Amino acid sequence: MPLMASDGSVDVPLSKGLEHTQDEWESATAAVLRKARKLADDAPDSDVWRKLATTTLDGITVAPLGTPSLTRELPDGGLPGQAPFTRGSAATSELEGWDVRAWFADPDAARTAKDVVTDLENGVNSLWLSVGGGAIPSDALTAILEPVFLDLAAVVLDAPAEPVEAARALAAVLADKGVTAAPGTSFGADPLGATIRGHGVTDLGIVAEIAALAQTHGARAVTVDATAVHDAGASDVQELAYSLAAGATYLRALVAAGLEVDAAAALIDFRYAATDEQFPTIAKLRAARRLWNRVAELSGVTSAAAGQLQHAVTSRPMMAKYDPYVNMLRTTVAAFAAGVGGAASVTVLPFDEPLGLPEAFSRRIARNTSSLLISESHVAAVADPAGGAHAVEKLTDDLARAAWALFGEIEERGGLVEALDFLREAIAGTVSARALDIAKRKRPITGVSEFPNLHEELPERRPYGHPLEVHRYAGEYEALRDAPASKPVFLASMGTVAAYTARGTFAANLLAAGGIDTVVAGPTEGVADVLTAYDAAGNPTTVCLVGNDKAYEEWGADLVTALREAGATHVVVAGKADIGADTTAAAGLDALAFLRETRERLSA
Numbered sequence: 001m002p003l004m005a006s007d008g009s010v011d012v013p014l015s016k017g018l019e020h021t022q023d024e025w026e027s028a029t030a031a032v033l034r035k036a037r038k039l040a041d042d043a044p045d046s047d048v049w050r051k052l053a054t055t056t057l058d059g060i061t062v063a064p065l066g067t068p069s070l071t072r073e074l075p076d077g078g079l080p081g082q083a084p085f086t087r088g089s090a091a092t093s094e095l096e097g098w099d100v101r102a103w104f105a106d107p108d109a110a111r112t113a114k115d116v117v118t119d120l121e122n123g124v125n126s127l128w129l130s131v132g133g134g135a136i137p138s139d140a141l142t143a144i145l146e147p148v149f150l151d152l153a154a155v156v157l158d159a160p161a162e163p164v165e166a167a168r169a170l171a172a173v174l175a176d177k178g179v180t181a182a183p184g185t186s187f188g189a190d191p192l193g194a195t196i197r198g199h200g201v202t203d204l205g206i207v208a209e210i211a212a213l214a215q216t217h218g219a220r221a222v223t224v225d226a227t228a229v230h231d232a233g234a235s236d237v238q239e240l241a242y243s244l245a246a247g248a249t250y251l252r253a254l255v256a257a258g259l260e261v262d263a264a265a266a267l268i269d270f271r272y273a274a275t276d277e278q279f280p281t282i283a284k285l286r287a288a289r290r291l292w293n294r295v296a297e298l299s300g301v302t303s304a305a306a307g308q309l310q311h312a313v314t315s316r317p318m319m320a321k322y323d324p325y326v327n328m329l330r331t332t333v334a335a336f337a338a339g340v341g342g343a344a345s346v347t348v349l350p351f352d353e354p355l356g357l358p359e360a361f362s363r364r365i366a367r368n369t370s371s372l373l374i375s376e377s378h379v380a381a382v383a384d385p386a387g388g389a390h391a392v393e394k395l396t397d398d399l400a401r402a403a404w405a406l407f408g409e410i411e412e413r414g415g416l417v418e419a420l421d422f423l424r425e426a427i428a429g430t431v432s433a434r435a436l437d438i439a440k441r442k443r444p445i446t447g448v449s450e451f452p453n454l455h456e457e458l459p460e461r462r463p464y465g466h467p468l469e470v471h472r473y474a475g476e477y478e479a480l481r482d483a484p485a486s487k488p489v490f491l492a493s494m495g496t497v498a499a500y501t502a503r504g505t506f507a508a509n510l511l512a513a514g515g516i517d518t519v520v521a522g523p524t525e526g527v528a529d530v531l532t533a534y535d536a537a538g539n540p541t542t543v544c545l546v547g548n549d550k551a552y553e554e555w556g557a558d559l560v561t562a563l564r565e566a567g568a569t570h571v572v573v574a575g576k577a578d579i580g581a582d583t584t585a586a587a588g589l590d591a592l593a594f595l596r597e598t599r600e601r602l603s604a
Contacts, residue, residue, distance in 0.1 A: 022067060056280060057430050058237040060398045066390030074397050077290075080342075080383040081307075083297075085289040086396065087384040088342040089307035097374035098338075099184060099345040101156070101311065102367055105130035106357050107465045109140035115363060117147055122364070123371045126154035126184055128311075128347055131169075133161030133199075134465025138169040145173050154184035156223070156269075156311070160194035161466075163187075167210045174217045184309070184345065186220040186269050187213060192246045192416060193228035198469060202417055207250055208257035211267055220309070221267040222250045229423070230273035231316055233431035233471040236284045240403035242423060243270055244291055245416035251299055262305040265296055269309040274338035274346070275318050276330040279395060282386050285310060285341030287400040294404070311345040312338035319354045320474040322481055323447025323456060327351035328365060335369050339379045340386050346370055354472065356461030431471060438473055439592040448474040449591065454484070454512040476592055477513055480599070484515040487602045490540040490568075492530050492559060493521045494547025503574040504546040510585060511544075514595030516602070518544075527555060527562050534566055542601050544572040545581065552577040570601040 026045040033039035033051060052064035063070060078084055081091030102124040106112045116127060127148070131138055138159070145155065150173070159166035167187040174181055189210040195202045207222060214221035226243040234242065247268060254264035272288060274281045289308045296306035314334040319327050328351045338346045348369045350362035358366070373379045386392040406426075413419035437443040444450040472478070489511055493500040508518045519540065521533035534543070543563050545556060556579035560571050573581040585594060 025065065057235040057433055058399075058402055060237075060395070060402060062279060062395055063391045066392070066394070068390060070390045070394040074393055077286075077387065077393065077396075083303045083306060084293040085307050086286050087387050089289055089309065089344065091383070097380035098343060098370070099125045099154070100367060100370040100374075101126045101128050101154075101345045101347045102363070103128045103130070103313075103347050103349060104144075105135040105464065107135055107137060109137065109143055112136055112140070113144045113147075115360075116144055118360070119363065119367055120148065120153060123367050126156065126182070126345060128156045128158060131157055131159040131162070131166040133159075138162060138165045141166075141169045142173055142176070145170075149179075149182075150174060150177055150185070151179040151182050154182040154186075156184070156186045157188035158190075158223070158225070159188060160190065160197055160199045163189050163191070163194070164206055164209060167213050171213045171217055174219075181217045181219040184220075184269075185217075186223050188223040189221055190223050190225050190228075190246075192249060193223075193225040195420065196228040196232065204249070204253045204417075207253045211254055211257065211259070214267060220269050222254070223269050223271055223311075224250065225271045227271055227273045227313055227316070229427060231468060231470045232424075232427055233317065233434065234427045235430045236280050236399060237402045237406055238423070238427055238430060239272065240284060240288055240291060240399065241406035241410060242416070243272070243288060244295055244403065244407040245410045245419070247292060248295055248299070248411075249416050251295075261300050262302055265299075265301045265305045269311065271311045271313060272343070273315040273317075274312040274334040274341070274343070275315040276333040276337075278333050278337040278340075279392060280399070281312075281334065281337035282341040283392055283395040283399050285312060285338065285343055286384075286386070286392075286396045287403065289342070290396070290400050291403060291407075310343045311347065312341070312343035313347045314338075314349045316349065316353065316468070316470045317473050319349070319351075319472065320445055320448045321354040321472075321478050322458070322474070323451075323453055324351050324355060324458065326447040327354070328369075329446075331366070332369055332373075336373055336379060339370075339373055342384060352459060352461055355458060356463050359459075359461065434473065435476065436590075439476070439590050440588060441591050443473070445474045445477070448477045448481075449513050451509060452481070452512040454481075454515070454517055480514040480592075480595060482515075485517070485599050485602050487542070488517040488519045488537075488540060489572075489598065489602070490534055490537050490543045491518050491520045492534070492543050492545045492563065493524060494530070494545060494551040494556070494559065495525075496523050499548045499551060500546045503548070506587075507544050507546050507572075507574040507585060510591060511595070511598070513591065514599060516595065516598060527559050530559055531562055531566055534563065534568075539567040541568060541604075542570045542572070542598060543568040544574055544585065545579075546574045549575070549577065552579055569604075570598075572598070 026048050029048040030045040054062045077086035080088035102119040104112050157166050187210050189207050191202050211221040224243050224246045226239045229242045230239050251264050255261055292308040293306045314331040318330055331348045335348045348366040350358035350366045352358055352362045410419040441449050519537045521530050524530050560580045571581045573584050576584050576586050
């Protein structure tokens with residue numbers, strides 16, 4: 001029982017896990033970092049915070065350890081299902097876990113109809129249909145949805161190229177079946193998102209027209225698809241601010257069309273990207289609900305209609321075309337984060353999505369990812385499992401405050417329609433900053449910028465009718481891999497296998513990331529051995545020395561000279577040794593710039 005101190009304060013006993021002080025944690029952590037040579041021997045223990053903290057592209061610090069001091073001044077997050085909805089828009093779910101939503105975009109109506117039935121029979125709860133613009137034809141909806149119980153399985157449309165036609169087609173199917181749409185059904189009008197994706201000028205007039213159709217069938221009308229800016233390269237804060245600005249724009253348009261503000265708010269749902277950066281994703285979804293509640297509050301929406309209906313989609317930009325099976329790992333982490341973050345619906349995109357239209361196997365893996373998280377890992381057994389975690393609560397608050405400030409800037413410029421160029425410029429800045437991190441491999445992409453398999457055979461997939469424009473994070477590396485270098489680089493390995501393997505592996509992986517193959521000399525005992533292997537390899541013009549510091553010091557300079565005399569025109573040394581090479585390759589370099597220069601040398 002808590003004890004009352006003489007000054008009237010309550011002394012709360014430490015619970016299990018809090019027996020140790022922050023100073024003890026700093027001391028223990030500093031010892032590990034010093035052993036790993038990540039912290040200087042004379043540096044204070046408190047420097048571990050600086051060493052282990054990460055900073056997002058928005059400049060927000062993610063603490064390495066959650067402590068009560070981080071959350072002491074934060075506002076109350078409330079309870080699940082209650083304003084401000086940080087902890088969830090609903091206290092309970094009608095489903096055991098989140099709504100598992102599958103994505104369909106195949107213009108082959110017969111294939112799509114078959115895939116829809118297969119997915120619904122094997123764990124999927126709702127359907128997300130890309131319609132028009134080379135995806136599913138609007139006039140195919142009748143056949144595709146014929147076997148679907150539309151009062152049980154929600155259907156969400158995504159039709160940026162022909163939103164009205166798609167909405168009318170879905171309305172006709174619902175009318176023919178004589179049913180009220182299942183909860184979560186949305187006609188998906190999103191003219192702002194369509195503009196972001198390059199489908200002409202924003203036409204807000206369609207919002208009222210589609211809203212009238214949706215109300216007739218008990219469905220939602222408008223989807224604020226924040227993945228439109230995420231796919232263009234936006235940061236978490238920019239994605240959140242865009243969603244608020246778009247939501248506010250649609251709310252005004254619906255009210256201007258004659259709807260009561262609560263009715264208008266109830267017609268809007270939201271879509272966000274979930275990435276493999278799990279803590280920012282969890283915090284983003286929590287912040288989004290809190291922020292939308294504030295917009296609703298300022299707009300006169302009652303708390304009963306202020307809860308945000310969220311659909312989380314695993315990020316397209318984080319996916320990679322090369323070594324695509326790694327996408328399964330990325331999407332699993334993203335789906336976990338989406339579920340923990342409280343998304344009502346979660347779509348796991350198939351791992352082969354970057355290659356073309358998904359096949360049966362990849363669709364199965366995608367839907368089973370959610371099923372395993374829900375049914376076997378029991379991720380959904382607890383409401384808001386991240387609630388109360390100091391680091392997550394602080395990150396949620398930081399994201400919310402930064403996004404609210406950016407939303408304010410958009411509003412000051414006259415709203416989202418007037419501020420689109422301003423937002424595009426901000427996103428361009430994020431794209432540039434992220435690209436530099438990726439180029440320097442500070443944001444590694446497994447299978448692409450790290451540990452690439454240069455000789456892999458990619459699975460073949462049918463092409464999309466009209467693929468989305470997505471700024472894939474791996475794009476610049478993939479462009480190099482798409483056109484492999486015609487000549488290899490000779491790895492001049494110095495000494496025994498143990499002596500050169502570390503730097504040899506580093507160099508081979510680095511070069512493979514740019515589509516450059518290598519030839520290794522193998523174990524050598526001196527300059528003569530390396531030259532023999534060099535001649536056997538056909539005297540490649542570009543050479544990279546790989547060895548340990550001792551070998552570089554003892555015979556590195558002599559080897560550089562001998563290789564040049566034997567025909568090498570460009571000599572690189574792996575590491576930072578100054579032994580007369582043309583350039584060096586070490587951790588922290590701009591890998592893309594290095595790879596492009598090396599390819600130019602190879603093609604000369």
